[in-house]
Amino acid sequence: MLTLSTPRAYHPAVVERRSTRPRRKRPSQYHHGDLRRALVEEALRTIQSEGVSGLTLRGVGETLGVSRTALYRHFKDKSGLLAEVAREGFRTFRLELIDAWERGGRGSQGLEDMGMAYVRFAVANPSHYRVMFGGFVVGTPDAALLTEATGAFQVLVDAIIWLQQHGLMRDDDPLQLAGYIWSVVHGIAMLVIDGQFGAQADAAMLTRFALERLRTGTDRRD
Amino acid sequence: MLTLSTPRAYHPAVVERRSTRPRRKRPSQYHHGDLRRALVEEALRTIQSEGVSGLTLRGVGETLGVSRTALYRHFKDKSGLLAEVAREGFRTFRLELIDAWERGGRGSQGLEDMGMAYVRFAVANPSHYRVMFGGFVVGTPDAALLTEATGAFQVLVDAIIWLQQHGLMRDDDPLQLAGYIWSVVHGIAMLVIDGQFGAQADAAMLTRFALERLRTGTDRRD
DNA sequence: ACCTGAACACCGTTCAAGT
DNA sequence: ACCTGAACACCGTTCAAGT
Numbered sequence: 206m207l208t209l210s211t212p213r214a215y216h217p218a219v220v221e222r223r224s225t226r227p228r229r230k231r232p233s234q235y236h237h238g239d240l241r242r243a244l245v246e247e248a249l250r251t252i253q254s255e256g257v258s259g260l261t262l263r264g265v266g267e268t269l270g271v272s273r274t275a276l277y278r279h280f281k282d283k284s285g286l287l288a289e290v291a292r293e294g295f296r297t298f299r300l301e302l303i304d305a306w307e308r309g310g311r312g313s314q315g316l317e318d319m320g321m322a323y324v325r326f327a328v329a330n331p332s333h334y335r336v337m338f339g340g341f342v343v344g345t346p347d348a349a350l351l352t353e354a355t356g357a358f359q360v361l362v363d364a365i366i367w368l369q370q371h372g373l374m375r376d377d378d379p380l381q382l383a384g385y386i387w388s389v390v391h392g393i394a395m396l397v398i399d400g401q402f403g404a405q406a407d408a409a410m411l412t413r414f415a416l417e418r419l420r421t422g423t424d425r426r427d
Numbered sequence: 428m429l430t431l432s433t434p435r436a437y438h439p440a441v442v443e444r445r446s447t448r449p450r451r452k453r454p455s456q457y458h459h460g461d462l463r464r465a466l467v468e469e470a471l472r473t474i475q476s477e478g479v480s481g482l483t484l485r486g487v488g489e490t491l492g493v494s495r496t497a498l499y500r501h502f503k504d505k506s507g508l509l510a511e512v513a514r515e516g517f518r519t520f521r522l523e524l525i526d527a528w529e530r531g532g533r534g535s536q537g538l539e540d541m542g543m544a545y546v547r548f549a550v551a552n553p554s555h556y557r558v559m560f561g562g563f564v565v566g567t568p569d570a571a572l573l574t575e576a577t578g579a580f581q582v583l584v585d586a587i588i589w590l591q592q593h594g595l596m597r598d599d600d601p602l603q604l605a606g607y608i609w610s611v612v613h614g615i616a617m618l619v620i621d622g623q624f625g626a627q628a629d630a631a632m633l634t635r636f637a638l639e640r641l642r643t644g645t646d647r648r649d
Numbered sequence: 650a651c652c653t654g655a656a657c658a659c660c661g662t663t664c665a666a667g668t
Numbered sequence: 669a670c671c672t673g674a675a676c677a678c679c680g681t682t683c684a685a686g687t
Binding site for chain 1: 557560561562576594597598599604606607608609610611612613614621622623624637640642643645646647648
């Protein structure tokens with residue numbers, strides 16, 4: 206999947222680039238400290254600024270002053286590194302969703318704020334969001350990633366149960382309701398960051414409209 | 428120049444490799460017929476069976492018995508080929524949506540059938556769907572692709588207007604409603620094909636539930 | 650334990666040349 | 669007009685070897 210995205214622009218002046226290459230430690234010196242953490246942070250930085258297609262193991266290695274194969278001491282492969290990036294994303298995501306729910310007073314307002322926070326996260330971190338949901342993490346299903354993703358989903362489930370207990374939402378299966386609501390915000394998020402609504406679309410307005418329709422439906426009410 | 432006259436048959440390795448290689452036309456023979464079409468069809472075949480990451484220009488060239496650079500006579504680059512694949516996808520998609528709408532009798536049933544057909548298409552052609560919506564087509568915004576994508580969206584807009592005229596749907600802005608409904612089915616489709624609902628999730632059941640909630644909302648009704 | 654460097658098997662794209 | 673073949677500038681991954 207990675208190889209298919211935008212091919213990086215080729216730099217004709219390779220020789221010139223060599224001279225301005227990031228500082229590189231003497232081979233005898235190992236990267237001291239937490240290389241694993243450094244790799245994840247550098248990967249995220251690159252993803253945010255260049256997109257997933259801009260992430261190369263050679264690139265992160267060079268930036269960190271480390272061999273391009275050093276990563277294999279800490280991750281199974283590139284997909285393993287991406288899984289860690291996704292995991293961290295879900296962690297931040299979960300915290301932001303909880304925060305919105307709490308600040309919104311946990312009621313219907315809390316749910317709306319959570320929906321707005323959801324789309325806001327995706328729009329603010331499109332590449333990171335794509336790593337989390339775009340199927341970039343393939344092969345072995347990372348257990349830690351699954352846990353973190355489930356945790357974020359659980360925030361929504363808990364909110365729904367709360368609303369049901371306070372008579373503010375239908376008594377359907379909370380998991381089914383959560384799957385539905387997640388689909389709505391995920392759909393908006395994806396279409397917005399893919400530019401499917403047009404480049405100048407107002408994500409906040411679209412989301413607000415969607416959350417209103419979510420609550421009261423599209424049927425005509427007389 | 429002189430090196431070119433070296434008889435290739437004298438190199439044992441080359442001869443042996445040739446024998447097990449996919450059939451290749453004699454260099455003097457060009458690919459007759461519509462190479463452009465052949466390229467698109469082969470690309471789609473590969474995408475369906477191997478996923479987008481399995482698509483390589485070298486691979487399609489070899490299968491078609493054509494140089495790997497022959498493609499550049501018909502498309503700007505790999506992204507251009509993908510844009511054509513996406514375009515064809517939107518065309519088929521549009522026809523299937525229209526068919527569902529008509530067969531369903533154009534009413535509320537028609538809309539539900541259209542929603543079911545939407546998700547069914549994505550589940551049946553996950554890789555193709557991802558090419559259409561996954562942001563693989565980058566760079567120059569292909570005009571023909573945009574037209575086709577807009578055409579598919581318009582089917583939904585038209586249906587909404589029909590429903591409004593028959594008093595079956597709220598009188599909100601049709602475009603805004605269409606954006607919302609599209610988000611719902613797109614969200615379900617993406618989460619299902621990404622396996623986010625679990626591998627054994629029943630897509631049809633999830634979609635049916637979603638389309639019911641779409642119509643009547645999630646609020647408690649007393 | 651941790652990292653390197655060379656090697657391997659891939660990519661997409663460009664371009665002069667051939668028919 | 670259409671296609672080739674070599675060359676170029678990239679990739680991720682493996683593995684013997686070094687500290």
